[in-house]
Amino acid sequence: MTLGLVILLVVLLVTAYVALHNHYSYWRRIGISEIKPKWIVGNLWGLLNLQKSPAEFIFQLYNHPEAENEPFVGIHVFHKPALLLRDPELVRNIMVKDFSGFSNRYSNSDHKGDPLGSQNIFFLKNPAWKEVRLKLSPFFTGNRLKHMFPLIEEVGASLDAHLRQQPLHNERIRCFDLEAKELCALFTTDVIATVAFGVQANSLTEPNGEFRRNGRSVFEFSLLRAAEFTLVFFLPHLVPFFGFKVVPAEATRFLRKTINYVMAEREKSGQKRNDLIDILIEFRRSTQQAKASGIKDQFVFEGDILVAQAVLFFTAGFESSSSTMAFAMYELAKDADIQQRLREEVRSALVESGGQVTLKMIESLEYMQMVLLEVLRMYPPLPFLDRECTSGRDHPLAPFHNFVVPKGMPVFIPCYALHMDPQYFPQPRKFQPERFSPENRKLHTPYTYMPFGLGPHGCIGERFGMIQTKVGLVNLLRNHLITTSERTPHRMQLEPKAIITQSKGGIHLRLVRDPLGV
Template sequence: MFVEHIIFLLLAGVLGAYYALNYHYNYWKRRKVSQIPPRFLLGNMAGILSMRRSPADFINDLYNNSSVADKPFVGIYVFHKPALLLREPALIKRIMVKDFSDFSNRYSNSDYIKDPLGSQNIFFLKNPAWKEVRLKLSPFFTSNKLRNMFALIEEIGCNLDTYLRNIPLENEMERSFQLEVKELCALFTTDVIASVAYGVQANSFKQVNSEFRRHGRAVFEFTFKRAVEFIMVFFLPNLVPFFGFKVVPVEAAKFLRSSINHILMERERTGACRNDLIDILIEFKRSNQKSVGSDHQKLIFEGDILVAQAVLFFTAGFESSSSTMAFALFELAKHTDVQQRLRAEIKEALNTTGGVLTHSVIDSLQYMQMVLYEVLRLYPPLPFLDRECTTVNGADQEGYSLVPFHETFHIPSGMPIYIPVYALHMDAQYYSRPKLFLPDRFSTANRKLHRPYTYLPFGAGPHGCIGERFALLQAKIGLVHLLRNHMVLTTKGTPNCLKLDPKALILQAHGGIHLKLVRDPLGI
């Protein structure tokens, strides 16, 4: 009899759990919102956990699910949690720009206590700290500041050209050699960020596996463990502290904190001024010490929060630009007609200055701009963006209204929102033949025809990428120095279509990008 009772209780518990989960996973149906059928416990996240396809393809599959075609948004389940995936550009504009105050935070986050360098930067910071830090950092990216940075970036560009011209030829007849170009571009961008932001020489071209490069690589090296960490950060941030996951690994955090604090102290001690990020952070600190505001305001620019901004600028700055440059080289190698046109533009522009690369030369490279815009459409650094509803629910307010896109449902506070950047870029209703590399899509005339808020490689609204113009400037200078003395071609092992790394939440090519470089000076 006792055993029968135990069996009965177990069956009752299982049935109770089944019906509870079944009720939970009908959250969207009960609110008359179209949903993608979930799986128990996993919700709609089985595809990203399997790591068989890239996160970009996973989000693209959700966006194009046949059960939600033509819907402005769709209900999904991030494991157990109901969330929204936006599909309508007009609604995306409302969430990211018009009603930004109701969605001012990202849903993703790291551990504020155990991963301060990963969680306290402007990418992950919550309001009101985010707004204060963003406001203080903005002067670093003004047009005048970018002009002042040009000479520093150009110097690293010359180092890149010298490095390439000193590589021994593997084939004397073809005057060629082969390289994995993502790592090559990362050497360039690592040196640029170290110089422009910190005023130090990383010497990535001279030192094999230099410390800045080694620790920078560790942040975005997507092993299985790192993939799980990033999945948790973006989809289950509340569990990140429980598992001890970090955006910035322990060794990288130790090196970067030590290096940046040393640079800060030396700069304060000597009183030297270089008009770089370190100077801005020092000014934050000084103004903070004089502040007579609230205790919260006084703590904003102390300790790790200063270092966190410098770490973000380093990690995000080298990774996104180096990936964009590498993807551009891949497409140029496949499309030699585009490469010839781009090299001709570079040659013509440099001829006007006797071969000297100037800021005005970079500004004149309109076709270069078109190429980079198209590369960023095909390969946006982040395949999706996330927001969290911060509308305050009260007695007279049920949440954020979605009228006219839905008459009754209101987004409750705390609900995650996802914007499928890669899927929008691959949508044929916005970009005809979306998988083809066609830089002319971004000619001045054609850009006017694009549907607003269907092109989001840098995000949009107040949370848009603060370093967009710097990233493009860095990539343009790097590509000019790569192409002024070399052509890029495919090799026998170069795939016709890149496979995206299934573990990398940030777009990366699986196995790298291996190309042939042919020494072919433009003759300027």
């Protein structure tokens, strides 16, 4: 190698070093507290090494010594400077008050390679997001939920019958063991299939049927799936180059084929079921009518953008509710007094309703509501929320700092860490449903509890999800007592590979046949 090449190489290395050093000193140079990053990976090493779950990772960032007592702290997601919010007032500003400047998620999938993953209202960007959200909202009105309820309860009764048919492993104490998360996913898959699509998935009797198998593939986290979701949430601009997908190819083919078939059959028959398929058909007709009238600036509801909304409702609907239901079973198994109080509430409500599970009966379960809100505090479906500054004008962080958020900067809200902050929830690792009694809820610091998100981007299906979870638990508790087994962990371990909150190794419990007699 000639001397000239050596000098050139040295110059290039020095230049690269200076450039990287300058890049990763972004927060120090503008006088903002930062958590010191590593080059290339930024502050994500604790997530990438799979030593801790994403919830525990975000908890550690939130509680880092450099972040202590700060309303926000500077971090790097790989190469990109980002903000981690810590103060509830700042959370309010970003999520609600100044929503117009932070209306998009930073995360995204590939619009072309993953149409069903990228075009649903979770990942859609404005103005498409606003248009689709507005059109979908009627599906979740109180009147629609009232019409849906008999279908939900029909699956709930099937769950009860399924459990009563299980062979007992021990005749003396009349019990059998199970993995709770899978049981709950079978139940919620059947609910979503019948309520949204008018299809009998029969997952409880056929656990490896097409609906459950394809739904499972979306949230079954291998190393590859962990890498896919890491890029979706933290390096979304690179997702198309790697061909990564939120919805795997096989699931995409099955769900697209199924939903298009059901839509076509529904249009052919003219039948109305007041379900999601009816709403999607209305979307498509409005687009066709606009085209026929020569209207050119109306949002186009055709093809995959219709299917994508149905896919999100299916995947998010079964996964979040089944996880909440399974985590609730785990906490009830560990605390006999809380479970006894809940079962007594269920028994009294069933007596009042003549043994029928009705919407009025479900909505009367005040203690169950408290139990589920506490479960969602400890196990929020997403451990963090993400936003991107989208406005052309800058957004100040006053009165906390004179820094203004530039367009394109990611902002992260550590909801799990806020839920676990003893400043807001004393003894945060203790399961205490009383935190959410009507009286105690008035004492909560606003914007510290967000299992369903906050503001206009909050979960559109929150009420539906709570109803199906309650129906599942009522039908489980009316004839069974939940206890721990030899395989039940003393403390819940969360899955490091899953970007959403999942148990590591499943939730193994024991059910004891113990009818409430109603």
